[in-house]
Amino acid sequence: MKVTIDNISIEVEAGTTILNAARMIGGDIVPPAMCYYSKLQGSGGKCRTCLVKVSQGSEKDPRPMPKLVASCRTTVMDGMVVQNITSPEVIEARKGVVEMLLINHPLDCPVCDQAGECHLQDLGYEHGAAKTRYEFDRRTFEKIDIGDKIQLHMTRCILCYRCVFTADQITDHRIHGILNRGDHSEISTYIQKAVDNDFSGNVIDVCPVGALTDKTFRFKNRVWFTKPVEAHRDCETEGCCGKVTLWYKGEDVIRVTGRKDEYGEVEEFICNTCRFDKKKTADWVIEGPRKVSNKSVISSNHYETLKPLPVVKTNPLLQEANKEQFERETRL
Amino acid sequence: MGRKLLLEHINVPGINTFDVYRSKGGYASVEKALKTLSPDDVVEEVKKSGLRGRGGAGFPTGMKWSFLAKPEGVPRYLVCNGDESEPGTFKDRYLMTHIPHLLIEGMIVASYALGAKTSYIYLRGEMMPQIRILEKAISEAKNAGFLGKNILGTGYDLELYVQPGGGAYICGEETALLESLEGKRGNPRIKPPFPAIAGLYGCPTVVNNVESIAAVVPIINEGGEEYAKIGIGRSTGTKLISAGGNLKRPGVYEIELGVSVEDFIYGDDYCQGIANGKRLKAVVAGGSSVPILPANLILKTINNENRLMSYESLADGGFATGTMLGSGGFIAYDEDQCIVRNTWNFARFYHHESCGQCSPCREGTGWMEKVLHRLEYGHGKMSDMDLLVDVSKKIEGNTICPLGDAAAWPVASAIRHFRDEFEWHVTNPSIALTSNYGLANYADPLPKLEAAEA
Numbered sequence: 140m141k142v143t144i145d146n147i148s149i150e151v152e153a154g155t156t157i158l159n160a161a162r163m164i165g166g167d168i169v170p171p172a173m174c175y176y177s178k179l180q181g182s183g184g185k186c187r188t189c190l191v192k193v194s195q196g197s198e199k200d201p202r203p204m205p206k207l208v209a210s211c212r213t214t215v216m217d218g219m220v221v222q223n224i225t226s227p228e229v230i231e232a233r234k235g236v237v238e239m240l241l242i243n244h245p246l247d248c249p250v251c252d253q254a255g256e257c258h259l260q261d262l263g264y265e266h267g268a269a270k271t272r273y274e275f276d277r278r279t280f281e282k283i284d285i286g287d288k289i290q291l292h293m294t295r296c297i298l299c300y301r302c303v304f305t306a307d308q309i310t311d312h313r314i315h316g317i318l319n320r321g322d323h324s325e326i327s328t329y330i331q332k333a334v335d336n337d338f339s340g341n342v343i344d345v346c347p348v349g350a351l352t353d354k355t356f357r358f359k360n361r362v363w364f365t366k367p368v369e370a371h372r373d374c375e376t377e378g379c380c381g382k383v384t385l386w387y388k389g390e391d392v393i394r395v396t397g398r399k400d401e402y403g404e405v406e407e408f409i410c411n412t413c414r415f416d417k418k419k420t421a422d423w424v425i426e427g428p429r430k431v432s433n434k435s436v437i438s439s440n441h442y443e444t445l446k447p448l449p450v451v452k453t454n455p456l457l458q459e460a461n462k463e464q465f466e467r468e469t470r471l
Numbered sequence: 472m473g474r475k476l477l478l479e480h481i482n483v484p485g486i487n488t489f490d491v492y493r494s495k496g497g498y499a500s501v502e503k504a505l506k507t508l509s510p511d512d513v514v515e516e517v518k519k520s521g522l523r524g525r526g527g528a529g530f531p532t533g534m535k536w537s538f539l540a541k542p543e544g545v546p547r548y549l550v551c552n553g554d555e556s557e558p559g560t561f562k563d564r565y566l567m568t569h570i571p572h573l574l575i576e577g578m579i580v581a582s583y584a585l586g587a588k589t590s591y592i593y594l595r596g597e598m599m600p601q602i603r604i605l606e607k608a609i610s611e612a613k614n615a616g617f618l619g620k621n622i623l624g625t626g627y628d629l630e631l632y633v634q635p636g637g638g639a640y641i642c643g644e645e646t647a648l649l650e651s652l653e654g655k656r657g658n659p660r661i662k663p664p665f666p667a668i669a670g671l672y673g674c675p676t677v678v679n680n681v682e683s684i685a686a687v688v689p690i691i692n693e694g695g696e697e698y699a700k701i702g703i704g705r706s707t708g709t710k711l712i713s714a715g716g717n718l719k720r721p722g723v724y725e726i727e728l729g730v731s732v733e734d735f736i737y738g739d740d741y742c743q744g745i746a747n748g749k750r751l752k753a754v755v756a757g758g759s760s761v762p763i764l765p766a767n768l769i770l771k772t773i774n775n776e777n778r779l780m781s782y783e784s785l786a787d788g789g790f791a792t793g794t795m796l797g798s799g800g801f802i803a804y805d806e807d808q809c810i811v812r813n814t815w816n817f818a819r820f821y822h823h824e825s826c827g828q829c830s831p832c833r834e835g836t837g838w839m840e841k842v843l844h845r846l847e848y849g850h851g852k853m854s855d856m857d858l859l860v861d862v863s864k865k866i867e868g869n870t871i872c873p874l875g876d877a878a879a880w881p882v883a884s885a886i887r888h889f890r891d892e893f894e895w896h897v898t899n900p901s902i903a904l905t906s907n908y909g910l911a912n913y914a915d916p917l918p919k920l921e922a923a924e925a
Contacts, residue, residue: 183661184661184829184871185828185829185830185871186829186830187829187830187831187869187870188830190869206868206869207868207869209661209871212661232865232869235831235864235865235869236830236831236865236869238865239830239831239833239834239835239838239865240830240834242834242837242838243834272858273838275838275841297830298827298828298830298833300828316656317656317827319827320639320641320824320825320826320827321822321823321824321825321826321827321833321836321837322822322825322827322833322834322836322837323827324827324833
């Protein structure tokens, strides 16, 4: 099936979502996703940051779709034409969504462990206005411990439901879900019990913000002072791939996470033993330093020569659109 | 006074019992449909009748039925949406309380048309008396052989169940209703797939409003073409309107679509005007989620034609000067009502009822409520109005289900039409706490076109 996203065409299989088609093209035209996670069944459609405009439904039925659609849950049709960053309407709507997401999110980035690898931070930087228009109290919650290694700080949560889907996927019964409704919804476990599972630590990796944090790493360091290294080990836990990223500070491994791709999604889940207990270099086989995008704050410590920012492909139309977007944003 | 199809025998004593209902010609449509018509014929009749969904969106019912997927070996379901919780709407409750067999008769015919062997009536959890009434009516119908195995010897089986709802407005959204019916948290599903393809338990499902299903009975009895003669244009048949607010005679009225709004408010057969001799200030024509209109715009369209109670006429002028028929929750406000307070009250409701799944609705409804609360209680700013319009724009159309739109429209329309009242609340905060803005110019004859569009 042929789909055109921001004037770039690509052939994809039937059943592919617009978001995944865009990820195959790559670059700046990929819509941001806060709740969609390709490894979690049923995720997506909730955060609305990936809204795109479908200006032509398909070859057979060229009518545009009346509303903006969530690209992570809309499958492509043959001959579909999608506008993402080339549509001012989409940019405007996305700006609105980012503003909404930030309404009840505390601006505690200076003390948040997720800062530096937080998707909401990136999104806020790209789309958000410099000042908030919200002048009321934000909702706050007490911190909750989910087991002895994971802490839930609900105040920071943006209710993406990723951890709920993770819990559904790693266990056969419901132990972790949402309480209440509307803006007082909160993530919780079954009567504050621990999620007792070898893979429970993965909820930390899937969390796009700092709501679920690793208690063995909490307040130890800022991510941009640590050096990520790819490593693996033979893990006895069934289902654990043993492929991780080690985060070094000097000689010490201070954190172990799953290996994430450019969209912040782990390749495979790792077990709690690998994540929380194996914190010696001797436990691991080092593969080499992790490639970090030169846009990332993590690379600021890596002393590589700065290259010009990668510009999407060599499409003049797209470059024009990028320029427009840049101008629109810098006018603020 | 127009013809009555649904509430014809409403004043007959004991019409809520099977025997009286049957003696008044009840269950004739079941006999007619099951014995003389094929399921496709029934669908065809409903299509011909031009019946439009009575739950709010006004989607043609016959068309919805014909979209139902019919794969082999997979059960199909009919679900009746009785989760009526929209502020201002109480027509379904009235129908189910007083004439429950009409709904059951409609359910049997509609289930037959769709080939459903099991059907559900999902009722709002607060409607406990109606649940008991319906369960009693179902057992009466079953004893008489209209439900259960081999109905009337035609070989058609149907089981009907009543399910109390989970106690949330959002469960009236069709996919959230299905989730709730399955025993899960009532969160709307992401569409597509639509319920006609994968609904209840992943099977093809049709969800219809109580009144739509009840309207199938007169359609089958009289034929679709006869039904289509009632009403005006594409708004065919009769509609239950639950009139409330400052009316002299509020209540549930069955009107032929096409009655003028003026007649409906002031006519002797209907509401008989505004209570206590006051003047009309504003009307919410179809339940809290439709745009509110000032008196002059609800009585006349922008082209100075009489506005009629029909899907098209109420929507005339789009969102700039029109509204919607919605679910028929007609709320009238007299000159002493405060639009700011009313808008805040609606926003408070939507904030409370947002399911919290998608971000614009979850955060935006709360934000709007807080700003409106500030305006109502005298701490507002002049910039708040533009802020509210902007926030409502960012919610509208960007959410999974229509609750976001429903929350945004009343706020946006109130500011569009009553901006000077909002401004008065900002400039006179202390007076606004004790008295109200009054009628102002909201009932004046419509000004020239340009001025009204601004």
